[in-house]
Amino acid sequence: MATEAHGAAEPGLVFHPMDQFMVKPLFGEGAVGIFTLTNVTLWMALTVAAIFALLVLGTAGRATIPSRTQSIAELAYDFVRKMVEDVAGKDGLVFFPYIMTLFLFILFANVLGLLPMAFTTTSHIAVTAVLAMMVFLTVTIVGFVRHGAGFLSLFWVSSAPLPLRPVLALIEVISYFVRPVSHSIRLAGNMMAGHAVVKVFAAFAPMIIISTGIGLLVTPLSILAIATIYALELLVAFIQAYVFTILTCVYLKDALHPHH
């Protein structure tokens, strides 16, 4: 089908915008088992390395007057800590290392995924769904452990008129269970769409080799588009990490303080 068409149109434009998302073994060919070293392993390891470089090597000086790298590490620390404190409250600070882990992992996975030839781990629903489910389970467990059945008051909007409350409760319950879905698909979808769009424009870029006439117009335009989308993607990479983190804080606030 589509693959046949690709094989046939040898000199034409080659569109494989989804190939970048394929999970492949690092060494050799074959099926991907659970413990196989894949490009997922590689890029997650690079994420860990980048986080280690910034937060551990960058702060090795422990300088009172920080170096640039240390400033960035401190900035990230303050940024997330303030977010947790402002949104989830002081008692949410217990979860600060956990939320910092989520934020840094998503941020670095997103940004590293923007490197040419990179693999974006956060573009996979398998990854983001696990992240979102972890948050969902944490929030639910913490909510019930802290407040017992009182956590259910989250769904009972006491400020609404009494006849409306059962209806609202139903809506609240549904929205509560939809949270992890939207939480994960938002991140994966943003990453996937942006990267795919860049790849599509990239496929248009060599047009000038095939047809000089059309290429004179299409090639510069597509290169400009790649640059523009890339800049946008850098922004999206940060914003999605931020959105994921702040939503985690908001959900956590529900668990810690279910009474609105």
Place this chain on the structure above:
Amino acid sequence: MASEAQAADHVTESATGLPQLDFSTFGNQIFWLLVTLVVIYFILSRVALPRIAAVLAERQGTITNDLAAAEDLKAKAVEAEEAYKKALADARAEAQKIVAETKAAIKADLDRANVKADQEIAARTAEGEKALAEIRDGALDAVRDVAKDVAAELVSVMGGKADGRSVTAAVNARMKG
């Protein structure tokens, strides 16, 4: 057939559907994700976050200390200025006191000298007056003696005999008059 083989070859390189929905890779991704998250969590909670927290706290402490030290120094400067002003005022008061004391001492000396001088003058005056009175008394006696002598002589020249008592009485009566 050949093209099909080619296509089959291609499958390893090119995605047939959404790679995100290829469930055969889910286990692998989830496993490595969990490993990654655990590693990051331990790096952060064991090393990075406590270290950054310590650095930030230390910086805050340094800033607070420096501010306190500055406040201290400022207070000390104010204190020093006050002490200086006080010393100046004290010195001025001391000087005024000395001036007043000296003035008083000089005045006392002067008064004492005046009193002494007055006393001396009074003493001298009294002495002089006494001398004068003596001289005057002496003169009166002399006048009386001379008058008696002259009266006696006159009486004897006129041929009378002058007895001393009546001459004296007569002279005394004359001199009273």
